[in-house]
Amino acid sequence: MEELREKIKQYRLKFDEAIKNVKTPQELQELRVQFLGRKRGYLTKLIESLRDLSPQQRPLIGKEINELKNYITARLEETAQSMTAVAKRLPGIDITLPGKTLPLGAPHPIIKFQEEIENIFYQMGFSIEDGPEIETDYYNFEALNFPPHHPARDDWDTIYVEGRDDLLLRTHTSPVQIRAMEKKKPPIRIIIPGRVFRKETPDPTHLPMFFQVEGLVVDVGITFAHLKGTLESFLRRLFSERIKIRFRPSFFPFTEPSAEVDISCTVCHGEDSDCRVCRGSGWIEILGAGMVDPQVLKNVNIDPEKYSGFAFGMGIDRTAMFIYQITDMRSFYENDLRFLRQFLKQ
């Protein structure tokens, strides 16, 4: 019995020695036959010699032989695997050849940019609202303090629904302000991104449909200073901490006082009098804003003596054009893959 034990030990040493020198799959196969071959393999012989042992001894040695068999099988398998791996790296293949890439789809730049805007406001505690795109005259104009025959309506060229005088394609996202205030009492802190429509013949800077984001904050004690603070921090996050921001008086029927917000030209920094982007003024008009007109608050049964608020609106397409220096707004809706797929990297 001890003799057999010694043999087992010797075979193991012999195998360890032999496997170190194996270089090719063929040599590996020879080694397998030498040890595990059914007829003349060393292990087969060992098993045969079990017959000479007593019935009590057989299982003990049998177990040891089995262990050796498992060991050898595992080492052979391991070596075979590393050999195929090595084979793949065999000399002759130029590993500087291009790798395989996945054909990942690209997001649309407008939607991606809208998402960035939403994220900034989301972090400032705003929630996001939606509303219908086919609107009534009441929500689109009247509730926003555009009386039926007011010339201010001329600034919002409107597309109407056939067969219904009261229905139109919303010209701004502002009607959702009214819908939100009807639905919910202050405090209100929302933004409304979405499609808007104007009767404009397409050209590089005008389209019959584009995207806008509107904002509304209504609460006790909201002031013009809050409007400035909120928009300044939004614009600095969207553009850069270094931009200059200017508020100047303007007019919108639904805000009073109203403001237009300009940022310093990030292309020429106000130093090029022929700058194509700011036309030499050094400033880019980016937002319209103002304190919610008291009449608008009254229209939704919010007491303007108790509550005040501010609202703002920004063209998403126009701002994206400025940020990426895209000169033709129509390129957003041509959906040319050579244009769109660049935004995979953005």
Add this chain to the structure above:
Amino acid sequence: MRISLEWLKDFIELNISPEELIRVLNSIGLVVDEFSWEEGDLVLEIETYANRPDTLGHLGIARELAAVLGQSLKEQQWPLAEISEKTEEVVDVQVFVEELCPRYCGLVVRGVKVGPSPEWLQRRLRAVGLKTINNVVDVTNYVLYATAQPIHAFDLDKLAGRKIIVRQAKKDESFRTLDGTDLQLSPEMMVIADEQKPVALAGIIGGENSAVTEETQDVFIECAYFDPISVRMTAKKLGLQTDASYRFERGADISFPPRGALMVASLLSQFGGKATRGLIDIYPHPRKKKTLILRHHRVHELLGVEVPSEKIESIFQALQFGVETTQPGCWKILVPYHRVDIEREADLIEEVARFFGYDQIPSAFPPLKQLEPPLSPLRKTIQRMRYLLFHYGFNEVLNFSFMSEEDNDCFAQARKPVRLRNPVSSRSALMRTTLLPGLISNVAYNLNRGAEGVHLFEWGKIYFWKNDVTQERLSLGLVSTGWRETKHWSSLREKSDFFWLKGAVEDLFSLLRYEPVNFVQKEHPWCENGLSLIVSYKGEPLGFLGLLREEIGRKYELKQDVWVAEFDIGYLISKQPRAFHFQPVVKFPAVIRDASFLVEAGLPYQQVRSFLESREIPWLEKFELYDRFTGASIPQGKVSLSFRFVFRHPERTLEAEEVDNLMERIIRSLKSEFGFQLREGGKIDK
């Protein structure tokens, strides 16, 4: 609005540089869009607002500048050459519609020598972009651009009966404008008429029949205030817009007509004109100035800054408002007639803000008193959906919400489309009822530009009528054609096909946890026969996927197979998806059994799948169809389907025998339900 610096200087002393002038104007909201030097004069293009008709003349701009610069306006003299004749003896003015014409002033100037304007006048008109006509017409235009007050001059001799009647138009009355356009009038329109006929469309345009010409000797000058809504409605209805209507519809200065008439008469005296004595001024109900209350604390409450009382008072004084302290912290403000925009306290506070300076207001962040609701499930689901589709190689596109009648014919459906009354073009005459026309046009566009494979998705609203109410539904459209990837040197590549699109769709709904989504083979009018699946979720139809019908593709100039799909994701997302639960990873090994069957070739796989899913076989973790073939070794009319069944018990290792029994159950049930014949696999040979 074009403003000449030289002209402005008639009204105000200006000793600031052009740059400073532009900066100051911007700071009070009079934005200079453009400026240019013309004939040595600085001409500014100023953006004006619908509520500020007072800024539609040089005087108005000068008023604003005087207020911001702390100056006063120059006094102007308008000397008259007069004759003894009384105006009312020369012409009889009657106003029949006082509510539409609350004030009407008139004056006659006799002996005017009509001819070309002098150089100074022509130069002024050139500066604001007007053509010169003759000295009389030029003078009226000059006063309009100087003061924003529209004026009209009639040839006195052409006024039948020397009468001026302000009245409503008669039914079927017609009228030819001085630029030769014939108009059909209706009774809601206001006209200026003589004894017989209309001679002007009130506040909009004069008539050819009473126009001042080279032969004119005596002129009747009209300077009035017409109702803004009446002027606007008439102008809109007739499709006219003139310098006069533009100003009247925004609201003129009702205190101004006498002064305007005198200015014109004075200027005409340069051409030999002599004014009749006594201005006709029909103003039966003089209007009072608006009186408003301004509370000091409201200024602070709205602007967020303390503006001193003295500052507030000086702002209103500079703007020619009356200011009276009624009690501490409270003013009574009298609004000058030219400020038609000021009607409420908020409007006064805007004036304070404008002249205090928007840049003097501090910046603060509004206190966050409550947290707004978290991101809606809709937005979250759409975000996940987009990223899953990007991984499948679909590019996101955006198309206009419109479609054409041709699109509607190609993609006809039961839904009634929303048509537009005044579309931008015939290509956008309707609101889209499906996303596919846009997506398919995008495919054609890209293929024409050399793309080898085009895989696109769009999500957005579609629109239609339902019982006279417009509906807007969020839809998801997918299109796919051509190569799925760029060719790699080491391998072959694949083209997009039906099962690739279906796999993407299956994965999409499954990963969004909308399961099970059912696919039923059914014809779809937009797809080739036999190549479309109707997709439903919990029995509700969601949409379809299939191969676009070739004749539709051809209409969009497509010559290759395009796989398309569209789903009502608005409906889907309105439903609660299956909740997400983490499942601990089971440590016990799986037992795997493969089995191949001979099956009737016509049997839809979906039926087999639904059947197996409904069996609830214990410990069957999943099953997969891993092979399907026909051929010489398979009898006619049959196919071979190979399944892999994976069994796993959560708490112990399954015994081989248990699994064999389960497999036997599966095989038996497939045999009895569908007549499956076992080819190989399993451990049972029956």
